[in-house]
Amino acid sequence: MKFRLSGEYGELSPVRNWEPHSGIDLAIPENSTLRSIGEGVIDKVFTGEGPIGKGLSIQFPDGSRAIYGHMNEVKAKVGEQVNFGEVIGLSGNTGNSTGAHLHFGLKSPEGQFTDPTPLAEQLANISGNDVHQGMISKLMGWGGETLREKTADMATEIALGIGDALKDLLLGTTLVGAAVLIILKVAGWKDGGRWAGVLIVANVLLKYLFGGV
Structure with a gap:
C-alpha cells in the first residue's frame, strides 16, 4: 500500500485512554494532499479544539459519513459539494496525535462507526502530492456506487x-x-x-x- 497503515480499527491504546479506535490511521507525511473518498457534502468541519484536531466529515448520498482527522489545513466548507478525488485539505499532526498521520473513520447511516479498512488502499492511492487528475479518473472506477455499496462489494x-x-x-x-x-x-x-x-x-x-x- 502507498502509505503504511499505522493504526487499526478497534485497537486499544493509552493514547486514546484505552478506548477502541473508531477508525484507521495512515502514516501520511505532513502537508500531503488529501482527497475525498466519494461524492458527498461536507457536513462538519473540525477546527482543531478536540482530540481529532483539524478535520472534516463528508456525508454521502446513502447517509454514511467519512471522517478525516489530524489535518493541518481544511480546504472545504460546511455545505460544500465534493466529488470523488476532489482536494479537501492537507494532512498533518493536529489534535491528540503522536506523529504525522491521517485518521480516517466511517459511520453508517445510523451513526455507528464501522470498519473502514476495506477502503484503506483506495484512500492511500488518492492521497499525496503525486496524484494527478488522470490517476483520479483511473482509480475512480466506482460506476456511481455509494460508499456503502463499494464497501459491500x-x-x-x-x-x-x-x-x-x-x-x-x-x-x-x-x-x-x-x-x-x-x-x-x-x-x-x-x-x-x-x-x-x-x-x-x-x-x-x-x-x-x-x-x-
Whole structure:
C-alpha cells in the first residue's frame, strides 16, 4: 500500500485512554494532499479544539459519513459539494496525535462507526502530492456506487476469495488423503482401501456441492 497503515480499527491504546479506535490511521507525511473518498457534502468541519484536531466529515448520498482527522489545513466548507478525488485539505499532526498521520473513520447511516479498512488502499492511492487528475479518473472506477455499496462489494469479493481457497483446500486434502490410504493399503493396512473409498466419495460430493460436477 502507498502509505503504511499505522493504526487499526478497534485497537486499544493509552493514547486514546484505552478506548477502541473508531477508525484507521495512515502514516501520511505532513502537508500531503488529501482527497475525498466519494461524492458527498461536507457536513462538519473540525477546527482543531478536540482530540481529532483539524478535520472534516463528508456525508454521502446513502447517509454514511467519512471522517478525516489530524489535518493541518481544511480546504472545504460546511455545505460544500465534493466529488470523488476532489482536494479537501492537507494532512498533518493536529489534535491528540503522536506523529504525522491521517485518521480516517466511517459511520453508517445510523451513526455507528464501522470498519473502514476495506477502503484503506483506495484512500492511500488518492492521497499525496503525486496524484494527478488522470490517476483520479483511473482509480475512480466506482460506476456511481455509494460508499456503502463499494464497501459491500469489497467484502463480498474477500468472502468469495476465502470460499474458493477453502474449496480448493478441501478437495485437495481428500484426494491426497485417498492417495496416502491407497499406499497404506498396498503396504498391508487392510482398512486403507475402505477409508480411501470414503475420501474419494467425499471428494465427489464436495465437487457436486461446489458445482464442479
